[in-house]
Amino acid sequence: MSHKLTDGGQVMHVGTLARVEGEGAMHIEYHDGVVTDVQLRIYEPPRFYEAFLRGRAHTEPPDITARICGICPVAYQTSACWAIEDACGVEVPEEIASMRRLLYCGEWIESHALHVFLLHAPDFLGYDGAIEMAADHPDVVERGLRIKKAGNDLMEVVGGRSIHPVNVRVGGFYRMPSREELRSVRGRVERARDDAMATVQLVAGFDFPDMEQPYEYLSLRAEQGYPIEAGSVVTSSGGAFAVRDFPSHVREFHVEHSNALHARLDGSPEPYVVGPLARYSLNSDRLSDAARAAASAAGLGPVCRNPFRSIVVRAVELVEACTEALRIIDGWSDGVAPSVPVPPRAGEGFGASEAPRGTLFHRYVLDDEGIIRDAQIVPPTSQNQASVEADLRRLVEAWSDLDDHALQHRCEQAIRNYDPCISCATHFLDLTVDRR
Amino acid sequence: MSLDASHGSEHVQAHRGRPTLAVWKFASCDGCQLTLLNCEDELIPLAGAMDIAYFPEATRAVVEGPYDVSLVEGSITTPEELERIQHVREVSRRLITIGACATAGGIQALRNFGDVAQFRSIVYAHPEYLATLSRSTPVSAHVAVDFELRGCPIDKHQLLEVLAASLQGRTPRIPSYSVCVECKRRGSVCVTVAHGTPCLGPVTHAGCGALCPTFDRGCYGCFGPQDTPNTMSIAARLTELGMSEPEVVRIFRTFNAASEPFRRESERHETATREVTP
Numbered sequence: 001m002s003h004k005l006t007d008g009g010q011v012m013h014v015g016t017l018a019r020v021e022g023e024g025a026m027h028i029e030y031h032d033g034v035v036t037d038v039q040l041r042i043y044e045p046p047r048f049y050e051a052f053l054r055g056r057a058h059t060e061p062p063d064i065t066a067r068i069c070g071i072c073p074v075a076y077q078t079s080a081c082w083a084i085e086d087a088c089g090v091e092v093p094e095e096i097a098s099m100r101r102l103l104y105c106g107e108w109i110e111s112h113a114l115h116v117f118l119l120h121a122p123d124f125l126g127y128d129g130a131i132e133m134a135a136d137h138p139d140v141v142e143r144g145l146r147i148k149k150a151g152n153d154l155m156e157v158v159g160g161r162s163i164h165p166v167n168v169r170v171g172g173f174y175r176m177p178s179r180e181e182l183r184s185v186r187g188r189v190e191r192a193r194d195d196a197m198a199t200v201q202l203v204a205g206f207d208f209p210d211m212e213q214p215y216e217y218l219s220l221r222a223e224q225g226y227p228i229e230a231g232s233v234v235t236s237s238g239g240a241f242a243v244r245d246f247p248s249h250v251r252e253f254h255v256e257h258s259n260a261l262h263a264r265l266d267g268s269p270e271p272y273v274v275g276p277l278a279r280y281s282l283n284s285d286r287l288s289d290a291a292r293a294a295a296s297a298a299g300l301g302p303v304c305r306n307p308f309r310s311i312v313v314r315a316v317e318l319v320e321a322c323t324e325a326l327r328i329i330d331g332w333s334d335g336v337a338p339s340v341p342v343p344p345r346a347g348e349g350f351g352a353s354e355a356p357r358g359t360l361f362h363r364y365v366l367d368d369e370g371i372i373r374d375a376q377i378v379p380p381t382s383q384n385q386a387s388v389e390a391d392l393r394r395l396v397e398a399w400s401d402l403d404d405h406a407l408q409h410r411c412e413q414a415i416r417n418y419d420p421c422i423s424c425a426t427h428f429l430d431l432t433v434d435r436r
Numbered sequence: 437m438s439l440d441a442s443h444g445s446e447h448v449q450a451h452r453g454r455p456t457l458a459v460w461k462f463a464s465c466d467g468c469q470l471t472l473l474n475c476e477d478e479l480i481p482l483a484g485a486m487d488i489a490y491f492p493e494a495t496r497a498v499v500e501g502p503y504d505v506s507l508v509e510g511s512i513t514t515p516e517e518l519e520r521i522q523h524v525r526e527v528s529r530r531l532i533t534i535g536a537c538a539t540a541g542g543i544q545a546l547r548n549f550g551d552v553a554q555f556r557s558i559v560y561a562h563p564e565y566l567a568t569l570s571r572s573t574p575v576s577a578h579v580a581v582d583f584e585l586r587g588c589p590i591d592k593h594q595l596l597e598v599l600a601a602s603l604q605g606r607t608p609r610i611p612s613y614s615v616c617v618e619c620k621r622r623g624s625v626c627v628t629v630a631h632g633t634p635c636l637g638p639v640t641h642a643g644c645g646a647l648c649p650t651f652d653r654g655c656y657g658c659f660g661p662q663d664t665p666n667t668m669s670i671a672a673r674l675t676e677l678g679m680s681e682p683e684v685v686r687i688f689r690t691f692n693a694a695s696e697p698f699r700r701e702s703e704r705h706e707t708a709t710r711e712v713t714p
Contacts, residue, residue, distance in 0.1 A: 044463075045568060052543075063656065071541075129497060131494065141480070145479065165650045167653070
């Protein structure tokens with residue numbers, strides 16, 4: 001919806017953003033091509049996770065925080081496990097970390113396929129949604145659903161189910177999947193990798209508005225390989241710090257129009273970005289050969305600053321996740337203990353992983369019986385809110401000559417570039433929310 | 437699949453070929469509506485059998501109501517949601533809740549217990565100040581519900597069964613017995629009997645396929661209480677297996693904490709230390 005203001009300005013307002021996870025609205029006011037107000041309004045109701053985690057046992061966050069998000073529950077489970085194990089001074093063996101990575105690959109495959117094919121591609125191909133798109137491009141939609149299913153199948157084998165997996169515990173897993181079980185999904189993951197390669201080619205051919213993003217990027221970086229389930233923090237301006245220092249670099253603050261906290265990096269008023277673009281730009285040297293070749297064939301350099309091209313980066317990450325999953329499956333041998341004991345002790349612990357949408361940070365304070373006294377969760381979409389708004393501002397100013405309909409559509413597309421997960425972002429503790 | 441239009445608003449059928457489906461979201465994690473998109477093999481055939489008329493997570497297109505079938509995810513937690521659920525009821529011929537939030541208030545209903553502790557002697561000091569309600573409630577607390585599908589998250593096969601039953605105008609075949617029945621059928625070894633692992637299977641509604649025991653884990657009650665749960669008996673068994681009173685409170689107080697049998701049992705074990713409240 002768009003209307004004129006009495007002073008000659010214009011307002012563009014979309015009350016319910018479609019094809020995003022959760023409930024949000026977009027509100028933009030502009031005057032002679034100059035934007036006076038931009039708000040990504042998050043009206044998704046707060047659910048107060050950080051409040052009710054207090055008083056729970058240190059074994060409970062993997063099951064409880066999974067429920068923050070049905071699309072990336074493994075991200076929550078993984079960051080929670082790292083943080084609690086850190087608080088208790090336990091380091092899990094390499095095999096358990098590998099199995100976490102494998103489960104996480106399943107989530108990347110499922111979530112990225114959902115976004116690339118069902119949520120984002122319809123913007124580029126000119127449809128309201130994937131079901132409408134399927135009438136003209138059945139092969140494209142079928143390919144997307146096939147990749148998505150392979151991700152879900154992988155999560156089911158490792159985690160028991162794809163939404164809120166049951167097999168994850170602090171210290172590892174309840175039961176290790178056997179080599180035979182893992183082999184049972186191998187063929188589907190291999191096909192998904194081939195489908196993902198074809199996807200990179202397909203989306204690289206889309207039309208992208210010319211727009212470069214000047215913002216700081218933040219991502220994890222691992223000792224080896226592309227960052228998925230773990231790493232320490234790096235930024236595009238050369239910053240590097242341990243996960244436990246995240247709270248001293250990233251400060252959250254509350255703005256009136258959003259039920260999700262915004263975030264600032266090192267006190268800078270400029271937005272920073274987490275997610276596929278940041279991850280890729282800070283780690284493209286760490287991609288597998290297959291994913292690097294796909295990226296290069298798609299015309300991606302080592303750094304990507306056009307948010308509209310995030311769909312290409314997601315497709316490259318699909319190749320990476322499938323390749324990694326196959327590597328872990330092929331190298332797996334039975335006989336690994338599913339978990340290590342994590343006896344409680346008083347302390348503070350920190351954990352982070354790369355959710356499909358970007359860096360997800362958890363912090364817990366435990367008492368000597370393992371009861372949680374304080375919990376803090378910083379989800380990726382909160383961190384990206386400021387850059388979404390900055391993109392909208394730039395976009396409206398650059399394309400003010402477009403008609404209302406085209407401009408509104410492009411703005412919606414700019415929001416979907418971030419694959420925002422609004423359910424994730426809205427969970428904070430502060431009860432004094434002013435929603436007016 | 438064909439819709440039996442013998443009951444409900446026939447005018448809906450009069451001007452549309454296919455029955456219409458709407459998907460609504462309240463306070464929730466998106467997982468239950470994602471279950472619909474996770475029907476990878478069935479999604480396109482489903483879109484052929486039903487007109488997906490309102491589903492913002494999947495499409496920008498909106499077909500005006502009324503709708504033949506509405507799926508509702510999420511619990512009621514804000515004044516705006518109180519109004520919106522009335523609207524959803526008005527425009528829906530059949531209203532089906534999907535998941536623990538819509539059916540039992542979800543994990544966000546843990547606030548219901550927190551408020552009791554925190555504001556014990558204060559009667560809502562500033563209700564107008566909070567845009568969020570002090571309690572998270574299921575959809576059935578506000579409007580008539582035609583069917584409640586359990587689970588955190590729901591099971592995809594059960595969702596397809598409920599949709600097929602709606603199209604065919606019959607009662608969904610969703611058994612209300614306990615997880616134990618599914619576990620026996622599956623041939624799993626009882627984790628409590630064999631290993632002394634605490635398990636809520638005997639009091640929990642079937643639907644997940646008795647997943648946790650196949651991963652050497654006790655049931656933790658995602659699907660909420662079964663029809664006739666003997667929670668007192670299972671709580672006594674949990675205590676015998678070594679669980680402390682606060683642990684018994686917590687195991688009943690998760691995604692279906694506000695369901696009547698689980699709420700009552702958790703309160704029975706609440707100690708003076710109030711370990712479980714924020």
